[in-house]
Amino acid sequence: MILRGPRVVGPDGVHDDCEVVVTDGQVTALRTVRRGEAAVDLGGGWLLPGFVDLHCHGGGGAAFSSADGDEIRAAADFHAAHGTTALLASLVTDAVEALCAQLAAIADVVERAGTVVVGAHLEGPFLSAARCGAQNPAHLVPPDPAVFARLLDAARGALGMITIAPELPGADEVIDAALAAGVVVAVGHTDADFETAARAFDRGATVATHLYNGMPKIDTRAPGPAVAALERAAFCELINDGVHVHPAMQRRVDPDRAVLVTDAMAAAGTGDGRHELGGLPVVVRDGVARLETSGTLAGSTLTMDRAVHRAVTDTGWSMRAVAAAASTNAARALGLEAGTIAAGSPADLVHLDEQLRVRHVVRGGRITRSP
Numbered sequence: 001m002i003l004r005g006p007r008v009v010g011p012d013g014v015h016d017d018c019e020v021v022v023t024d025g026q027v028t029a030l031r032t033v034r035r036g037e038a039a040v041d042l043g044g045g046w047l048l049p050g051f052v053d054l055h056c057h058g059g060g061g062a063a064f065s066s067a068d069g070d071e072i073r074a075a076a077d078f079h080a081a082h083g084t085t086a087l088l089a090s091l092v093t094d095a096v097e098a099l100c101a102q103l104a105a106i107a108d109v110v111e112r113a114g115t116v117v118v119g120a121h122l123e124g125p126f127l128s129a130a131r132c133g134a135q136n137p138a139h140l141v142p143p144d145p146a147v148f149a150r151l152l153d154a155a156r157g158a159l160g161m162i163t164i165a166p167e168l169p170g171a172d173e174v175i176d177a178a179l180a181a182g183v184v185v186a187v188g189h190t191d192a193d194f195e196t197a198a199r200a201f202d203r204g205a206t207v208a209t210h211l212y213n214g215m216p217k218i219d220t221r222a223p224g225p226a227v228a229a230l231e232r233a234a235f236c237e238l239i240n241d242g243v244h245v246h247p248a249m250q251r252r253v254d255p256d257r258a259v260l261v262t263d264a265m266a267a268a269g270t271g272d273g274r275h276e277l278g279g280l281p282v283v284v285r286d287g288v289a290r291l292e293t294s295g296t297l298a299g300s301t302l303t304m305d306r307a308v309h310r311a312v313t314d315t316g317w318s319m320r321a322v323a324a325a326a327s328t329n330a331a332r333a334l335g336l337e338a339g340t341i342a343a344g345s346p347a348d349l350v351h352l353d354e355q356l357r358v359r360h361v362v363r364g365g366r367i368t369r370s371p
Contacts, residue, residue, distance in 0.1 A: 050085025093124030
């Protein structure tokens with residue numbers, strides 16, 4: 001299959017008059033258009049690597065924490081229609097037994113393939129009570145290698161990332177155990193000072209969970225974990241919904257280290273109303289999700305295509321920078337081969353029109369969504 005029409009955002013920049021050759025689910029060439037050969041003409045716009053979402057709790061009314069395979073697949077399909085071709089199914093803090101059941105259900109979905117879910121992300125239960133945000137404090141537990149081992153076993157190889165507050169006693173041991181198991185470690189929902197957070201990154205943590213959120217504000221005398229992440233983290237998550245992070249703060253992150261995430265809950269795509277996150281009541285008003293009891297932000301209703309649109313229009317990033325933040329960097333964080341349009345890469349692509357709306361999604365070399 002030959003894809004033709006849009007400008008192609010490759011790892012080295014934007015290519016005009018370019019076509020992408022796809023064979024057996026892989027990109028085999030980027031080349032100058034050969035007018036005499038038959039091709040699928042996608043029209044104008046932009047062709048980017050498919051979006052990779054490191055942090056997503058659900059969407060379309062379905063939650064990844066349901067422990068129900070059909071619901072997990074429904075949430076995944078909702079985000080796939082918005083250009084996501086790989087994601088981590090994120091779980092909020094819950095009782096350890098419940099998390100084990102949820103991880104096992106996600107592992108089942110990953111093993112059967114056919115969805116965009118490539119693994120699970122544990123956002124808890126080893127988080128700071130002072131910065132737990134919309135996490136249920138009743139289920140927070142101190143970092144414990146034995147508890148982590150139970151969670152790891154339940155995931156059967158599907159645990160991709162875990163968020164930890166590094167200031168908690170036992171955090172170093174869990175960080176070491178996670179890294180030894182090949183699990184990406186993220187720092188987040190933390191009340192750590194700069195030095196403690198910096199040590200966690202030096203120890204091997206590579207991701208800052210939703211930078212600036214779930215952590216102390218930056219102070220000139222106590223810069224805290226946000227500045228430690230800006231200095232030391234390989235990748236910084238950003239919830240680019242216009243609520244969680246001001247565009248000026250987003251521009252403080254190098255696009256080659258930025259990772260656009262949705263942090264979407266089940267309410268994404270369902271409109272305003274009452275919902276639930278981790279057993280806590282949530283109200284969505286004007287598209288913004290907050291805990292009913294405290295008004296604390298409770299994830300988002302964001303989709304990756306909207307995050308990309310805002311990154312261009314509000315943040316002012318180039319399309320190459322946006323492709324890196326929406327796909328390449330997250331793929332690098334997880335060690336995936338995806339996240340780029342180059343010979344040898346998976347043919348996971350998203351076609352946007354001139355208004356940056358999703359027109360086509362290509363997964364495994366097949367066009368799965370069209371106008």
